[in-house]
Amino acid sequence: MEKISNISLIRERVKDLKRDGKTIGFVPTMGYLHEGHLSLVDEAKKSCDVVIMSIFVNPTQFGPNEDYDSYPRDIERDEALAKSRGTDIVFYPDVKEMYPSETLTWVEVEKITGVLCGAKREGHFRGVTTVVTKLFNIVQPDIAIFGQKDAQQAAVIHKMVEDLNMNVRIKLAPIVREADGLAMSSRNVRLSTADRKNAVILSQSLFAIKEGINEGKELSKLMEKAKQVILGTPGARLDYLEARSYPDLETVHACKDRCLIAIAVYFGNVRLIDNILIENPS
Amino acid sequence: MEKISNISLIRERVKDLKRDGKTIGFVPTMGYLHEGHLSLVDEAKKSCDVVIMSIFVNPTQFGPNEDYDSYPRDIERDEALAKSRGTDIVFYPDVKEMYPSETLTWVEVEKITGVLCGAKREGHFRGVTTVVTKLFNIVQPDIAIFGQKDAQQAAVIHKMVEDLNMNVRIKLAPIVREADGLAMSSRNVRLSTADRKNAVILSQSLFAIKEGINEGKELSKLMEKAKQVILGTPGARLDYLEARSYPDLETVHACKDRCLIAIAVYFGNVRLIDNILIENPS
Numbered sequence: 006m007e008k009i010s011n012i013s014l015i016r017e018r019v020k021d022l023k024r025d026g027k028t029i030g031f032v033p034t035m036g037y038l039h040e041g042h043l044s045l046v047d048e049a050k051k052s053c054d055v056v057i058m059s060i061f062v063n064p065t066q067f068g069p070n071e072d073y074d075s076y077p078r079d080i081e082r083d084e085a086l087a088k089s090r091g092t093d094i095v096f097y098p099d100v101k102e103m104y105p106s107e108t109l110t111w112v113e114v115e116k117i118t119g120v121l122c123g124a125k126r127e128g129h130f131r132g133v134t135t136v137v138t139k140l141f142n143i144v145q146p147d148i149a150i151f152g153q154k155d156a157q158q159a160a161v162i163h164k165m166v167e168d169l170n171m172n173v174r175i176k177l178a179p180i181v182r183e184a185d186g187l188a189m190s191s192r193n194v195r196l197s198t199a200d201r202k203n204a205v206i207l208s209q210s211l212f213a214i215k216e217g218i219n220e221g222k223e224l225s226k227l228m229e230k231a232k233q234v235i236l237g238t239p240g241a242r243l244d245y246l247e248a249r250s251y252p253d254l255e256t257v258h259a260c261k262d263r264c265l266i267a268i269a270v271y272f273g274n275v276r277l278i279d280n281i282l283i284e285n286p287s
Numbered sequence: 288m289e290k291i292s293n294i295s296l297i298r299e300r301v302k303d304l305k306r307d308g309k310t311i312g313f314v315p316t317m318g319y320l321h322e323g324h325l326s327l328v329d330e331a332k333k334s335c336d337v338v339i340m341s342i343f344v345n346p347t348q349f350g351p352n353e354d355y356d357s358y359p360r361d362i363e364r365d366e367a368l369a370k371s372r373g374t375d376i377v378f379y380p381d382v383k384e385m386y387p388s389e390t391l392t393w394v395e396v397e398k399i400t401g402v403l404c405g406a407k408r409e410g411h412f413r414g415v416t417t418v419v420t421k422l423f424n425i426v427q428p429d430i431a432i433f434g435q436k437d438a439q440q441a442a443v444i445h446k447m448v449e450d451l452n453m454n455v456r457i458k459l460a461p462i463v464r465e466a467d468g469l470a471m472s473s474r475n476v477r478l479s480t481a482d483r484k485n486a487v488i489l490s491q492s493l494f495a496i497k498e499g500i501n502e503g504k505e506l507s508k509l510m511e512k513a514k515q516v517i518l519g520t521p522g523a524r525l526d527y528l529e530a531r532s533y534p535d536l537e538t539v540h541a542c543k544d545r546c547l548i549a550i551a552v553y554f555g556n557v558r559l560i561d562n563i564l565i566e567n568p569s
Contacts (some may be wrong), residue, residue, distance in 0.1 A: 010454065109398050110416075110450035115391045134392075135451070142452040168392035169417070170424040281460065 008095045012143055013083040015057075015096050016125040019145050031173075032120050034136060036060040037077040037191035038086045041181040046090045048178045057144050058087050059096040061103060072274070077191055080232030103139065111215030112138045112169075114161045117254045121157045121267050123228065125244055133158060133219065134165050141173055149173050154180045154188055156265055156280045160252035180279070181209065186209075188279045199240060200247040200272035206238045210246065216285045218260045224248055225258065234255040235270060244269035244276060251282060260286045288370040290377045294385075294425055297339075297378050301427050309336040313421060313455075318342040319359040319473035320368045325430040328372045328456065330460045339426050340369050340445040341378040343385060348414025350460030351498060354556070359473055380425065386401065393453075394420045398444045399536045403439045403549050404560065407526055415440060416447050423455055428456045431455050436462045436470055438547055442534035462561070464490065470561045481522060482554035488520045489550050489561040492528065500542045500568045506530055517552060526551035526558060542568045 009015045022029060030049030034042050041060075049056045060083055067073035080097065087095050100115050111131050117123075118130035141149065151159045163175050181189045186208035187201075197202055210231040217227040228246060235243045251265040260266075260283050267280040291297045304311060312331030318325050324340075331338045342365055349355035362379065369377050393413050399405075400412035423431065433441045445457050463471045468490035469483075478486055492513040499509040510528060517525045530539050533547040542565050549562040 097411070106449075106451050110394065110396045110447045112451070113393050113395060117391065139450075139452045142454055145454070165392045167388075168390050168421075169394070170421045172298075172424055172427070250321075 006084070006092055006095060007205055008084060008097055010097050010099065010102065012098060015094070015143060018094065019057075019143075022055055022147070028147040029053055029144065030056045031140070031144050031149040032058040032092075032150075033140050033149065034058060034060055034088070035191065036083045037063045037079060037194075038083045039181075039189045039193075041152055041154060042284060043086060043090045044181050045152060045178050046087070046092050048150045048176060049148065050091055052176075053148055056091065057094045057096055057146065058092045058203060059098075059140050059144065060087075061096075061098055061136070061140075063132060063136040064100060065104070065108070065135060065277045066129050071126070071146070072192075072195075072276075075195070076193055096140075097108065103136070108135075111135050111161070114165050114168075117157070117164060118161055120249065120254050121245060122269065123157065123246060125269065130158070130161050134161060137162060138165070138169075138171075138267065140240075141171060146173050148176055150176050150178055152180065153177050153282065154190070156251070156267060156282065157254065160254060163252060186212070188194065188277075190277060192275050192277065196272055197240075197276045200275070203238050203240055204270075204272060204277055206235055206241055207270055207277055210235060210268060211266055211279060211281040214266050215281050215283055218283060224260055240272050242271040244271055254264040288366070288377065289372055290366060290379055292379050292381065292384065294380060297376070297425060300341075300376065301425075304337055305427070310429040311335055311337045311426065312339040313422070313426050313431040314338065314374070315431065315433075316342055316423050317344045317358065317473065318365045319361060319476075320365045321463075321471045321473060321475075322473040323434055323436060325368060325372045326463050327434060328374050329371070329389065330432045330458060332373055334458075335428075336432055337375045337427065339376045339378055339428065340374045341380075341422055342369075343378075343380055343417040343422075345385070345414060346382060347386070347390070347417060348411050350408055350410060353408070354474075354477075354558075357477070359476055378422075385418070390417075393417050394447065396447050396450075399439070399446060399534070400443055402531065402536050403527060403529060404515065404551065405439065407551065412440070412443050412493070416443060419444060420447070420451075420453075420469060423453060428455055430458055432460055434462065435459050435564065436472070436561070438533070438549060438564065439536065442536060445534060449497050455548050468494070470559075472559060474557050474559065477557045478554055478559075479522075482557070485520050485522055486554060486559055488517055488523055489552055489559055491520075492517060492550060493548055493561060493563040496548050497563055497565055500565060506542055522554050524553040526553055 024227045030053030032045045112134040185205045246268045249265045251263045264283045269278045312335030340390045359424045393414050394416040405412050467487045496509045528550045531547045533545045551560045
């Protein structure tokens with residue numbers, strides 16, 4: 006496995022790969038890899054000749070009061086994990102390489118970035134769409150893999166690629182969960198032992214809502230009940246629990262066709278998200 | 288010369304050209320071609336194997352009270368002119384092809400779009416940078432040629448390409464002028480005979496300022512004098528006359544290093560622009 010930190014070097018490698026007719030699968034990450042990220046590598050390997058993973062904690066997608074500084078980082082561990090799973094190239098630029106001068110240019114997706122996480126994290130998605138555009142332009146992948154864990158991000162990236170006629174196909178990979186159901190996240194390591202145990206409330210709420218919907222129960226009542234349970238969970242502070250159409254992310258009052266139930270909960274200053282996509286509820 | 292109106296068809300052609308190792312020079316236009324546009328084709332031919340010209344009057348860069356509807360169009364004449372100059376492919380999509388669904392995604396360059404034309408035409412540059420991004424993604428050129436006539440646009444595109452790590456080199460081509468000095472523009476045909484004659488005031492003002500600067504005269508006095516002359520020109524309504532650093536477009540009070548003198552004047556409802564770049568004034 007190669008590790009490349011320099012934009013002009015990776016451009017050269019990409020050019021060579023393309024000249025040789027190789028297809029490129031791209032897995033953009035912020036590092037501190039877990040099984041969720043590695044499942045994206047598996048997905049990329051299925052359909053592409055070469056897998057490039059980027060590891061870059063992107064400052065422009067963190068708000069001034071968010072956890073950019075405390076976001077966990079461990080490049081050596083990441084390299085070993087990426088290599089073990091068959092990643093061909095890790096692209097690991099520093100902030101100066103990605104933002105060498107004052108950035109004036111932003112890629113913004115309207116409307117669907119103003120709800121859920123976007124309503125709570127001002128400027129977050131603008132940072133995401135801008136850095137993903139930069140990475141796409143540098144890596145020029147045929148396919149890019151994103152996790153369903155960040156369902157809103159996936160919808161936003163999809164819309165951006167479509168609107169801007171970008172030359173890349175977006176593939177989603179399902180959420181990978183711990184044994185107790187907690188969605189894997191680099192932020193999980195920052196939970197206290199008690200909070201880690203209680204964090205199971207996110208996935209349990211989602212599973213309960215899905216079950217209720219399939220039993221024909223009323224969405225609003227299921228959501229209300231879940232909110233009460235979270236309210237009674239020690240250490241948990243609900244950020245949002247919402248039902249939305251997918252990928253348009255419009256408010257829905259009942260689950261029809263394709264519906265996203267998305268949740269965000271704080272434990273201390275650690276913010277966890279999870280979601281479940283319910284297709285054609287019975 | 289080929290004419291292609293369909294995005295997936297031009298993508299196929301581009302793919303074939305790239306596979307054959309051809310370099311692509313791109314000339315984005317809004318049509319109603321004149322010698323200014325054709326000089327961009329010449330410039331593209333100098334350094335690329337294949338020249339693709341787009342002809343698309345982009346609605347998203349016109350304000351609600353601007354001249355989108357009355358912007359001159361004549362595709363048959365354009366085709367003949369493009370062909371005569373050696374253009375290989377004309378890409379001529381309609382609005383539905385470029386904007387098939389509600390566009391939520393915008394590429395925005397801050398700061399340098401808030402002055403000169405950007406201060407007067409709200410949303411104009413957002414429309415330009417977004418459509419240029421789309422066209423770059425569709426045509427995937429090695430080099431794209433823009434006219435110095437739209438000096439601010441060139442600075443904005445340059446900054447966008449740099450900030451977003453786009454895989455294209457931007458080249459500028461000098462302003463092409465009529466015999467009396469009027470900068471060529473598709474909008475010139477919309478001038479009355481009297482206005483057409485008086486429109487020479489734009490370039491004359493710029494040339495006079497440049498001469499004055501090289502003679503060591505004070506910038507503010509030269510600008511004031513030019514404004515008075517325009518004020519006394521029948522039919523002319525000054526929109527702006529400004530001196531700015533280039534490409535940062537910051538206000539300057541004296542011309543040092545590289546300085547842009549830019550002007551916009553209305554004759555009736557026709558808005559004309561022109562500019563002159565003064566390098567290392569003597």
